[in-house]
Amino acid sequence: MPRVSLLSVLRTRPTFARLWLGALVSGLGDTLSWLALTWFVLERTGGGAAVGALLLCFALPAVVTGPLWGRSLDRSQPAPLMRLDNLARAGLIVLIPLLDALGTLELWTVFVISALMGALAPATQVGARLFVPALLPDEELEQGNAAYSLTTQVPTVLGPALAGLLVAAWGAPRALLVDALSFLFMAWALGSLPRLPRGGRAVGRTETARGRRWTPAVLATLGLTTLFYFVYGPLEAALPVFARESLGTGAQGYGALWSALGVGSLFGTLLVGPLSRAFPVSLTLAAIMALWGVAVTGLAFAPGVGPALAVMFAGGLIWGPYTALETTLLQRRVPSGEHGRLFGVRAMLLGPAAPLGTALGGVLLIGLRAEWVIALSGLGCVLGALAALPWLRRRGGAGADPATG
Template sequence: MSLARSLIDVRPLRTSPVFRRLLIGRTVSVLGGFMTMVTVMYQVWDMTRSTAWTGAVGLAQALPLVVFGLFAGAWADRADRRRVFLAATVGQAVCSLLLAVQGFTGHVPVAAVLLLVAVQSAFGALGAPAAGVFVPRLLPKEQVAAGLALQQVTGQSMMLLGPALAGLLLGWFGIGVCYLLDALSFGLAFYGARGLPALPPQGEPSRAGVHGVLDGLRFLAGHRVVRGALVTDLAATVLSFPVSLFPLVNAERFGGDPRTLGLFLSALAVGGVAATALSGPLTRLARPGPVMLCASATWGAALILFGLAGSPWLGLALLALAGAADATAVVSRSTIVQTRTPDALLGRVTAAEQIVGQAGPSLGNVRGGLLAGWTSGTTALLSGGLLCVLAVAAVATTTPELRDRVSGTPDEA
């Protein structure tokens, strides 16, 4: 196999100028988002010196997505997705501008900062389901997986760069400048999406309100392939997400060295970037179901071995493997969702996928923390990884459709 075919498939960048502009705007906006995430945590800690308040930042970011996500998906399935996304982007930019204003002026209650974060997250919950239709509508079916891989690798690269850049800018210029740069990044995202064609739903538009949400849930309950993809993701995150265990495992097995702890999260991200950068063969394979199942099982197995590792360097290598498996599973899952869901339902199903992606790791961190408190960090890692592997095997056994070639024409609702 040639090196070019081993690297990430860049055909979407060559064949679709609209996708190329969209990806550039999205990448810069994701960078700004990670900078704001760090800046908010820094500001709230500086204002309160309270871990309860810094924990509330995550709640302010997650709750709007969980509460409004499905309703936002139903709205996106009733309207021109381009206009919905542009409106959501403007709303997010305004929130960043208001955060910048309070950052420059100071003397704003911490509750007001969290309220702005929550409102911005609500606009994000509205824009995400609309953006979920962009790739399958802009690219030919055989390039959808490659387009999703390009989004994944750029997003994870910004996850590595954003926090470090925010730390530098906070030290040089303060919080106001970081928020202002995030607002400007939304301007580039707006420019990238402005060139999109009109993207109304193809097929019968969503019914209004709760009825539309229930229609989306009925599709998820009845579609074995899409449901299996989301259940697999929940199994991997709820049963075995390891981040809350890192400080305890570092203390138990690696002497509590803070340098080791800091590298744990970086290792996950580096593995994800490397795997996506070398995803060409897998995205061209057009078998996202088997790839997702194998990658999810590899995630669980890598965490089991990480729990047994006695060397920090071996532990970091296993976390990089876990990160690579996770990134591969995410691209494959999104390919299944976006190629097997009818366009008229894609906003709602994308919203459900976003909720799963947000809630699963949070619940997994709670599960791991509670079990580690009763037993040990190593036990929590080993049991979680084993449960993940068993759950993925159960999904593969009970959903044989996932083992087949599932990239193709969307199914009828």
């Protein structure tokens, strides 16, 4: 397989680069909205339960709308639906600062707007997965997905600092105007996308015309990723408590832990190419989940902030390649005419997985110390990876060419 770099894909594929830039700007806006809205709700209510309800408002609608958007994207041209999604979400997010300026903003209104935005979001999330393999040749697919995964990873490093500055300067509601602009920018970026073939049964990149659909390896990969997100969730609930009570640090140290994870994930993304060439992708996914679990378990026993930062960086390095490798495997294993349905189901599964895991972590914290909740999260990842391994090794999984998983 010709060796291509992430940067060369962005440099030589202008249409893909425009989609990538739009997604990156939109990702920064989404991070800003997440921080601004959670801060707004926390100020209004003074409790974490309302913040958890807000996050569920964003996540749970995808359980219903993810598959519906997926089927629509398979049957219709994706770009117009994606533009409609971004324009609609821009209009919805503007309502919050507008109602706040009029003095009529209520908490329930924020929850309703958040739920509507969560219902719309899978259109672009799924649609982008259809365009990456359509815009790139097969040998560039891993690096293209790696580049696209940066549109969610970079905002985790830069977004919180930007959001904090804007919320402090303007207040949470007015800071959301920046997110509205990011949606409009994404709608502009979608204007260059080509029409995709529709109506026939397109064949996946590694399938024959009579080939399999949704093999056990595909189902196992979806199950592995859903479990990964869910078992990761308790870490989000326990980490702030762990930072305060076990590490003896405040908000600054807590933020540094997440930043270390984000920086590690950026470097980990650069490993997508070497890993895809060296190992079967399905087994690499299981190994990433298991190694992440080992790192998280080690975090529970970190003796201070410095070692904890090192462990979080290592965890990000391990996690970084996961999404790009998993997406590439699914794109190659399922016929392209079913990619919308496939990634719609994926959005349905993953949307609530981490929030529900976080809720479980909150329940566990009632009776357990934070470090034990973190250790249980890590152990769950190790055991989940081992449980999925037999399914991933089935024919069409580990036995395939390393480049295809």
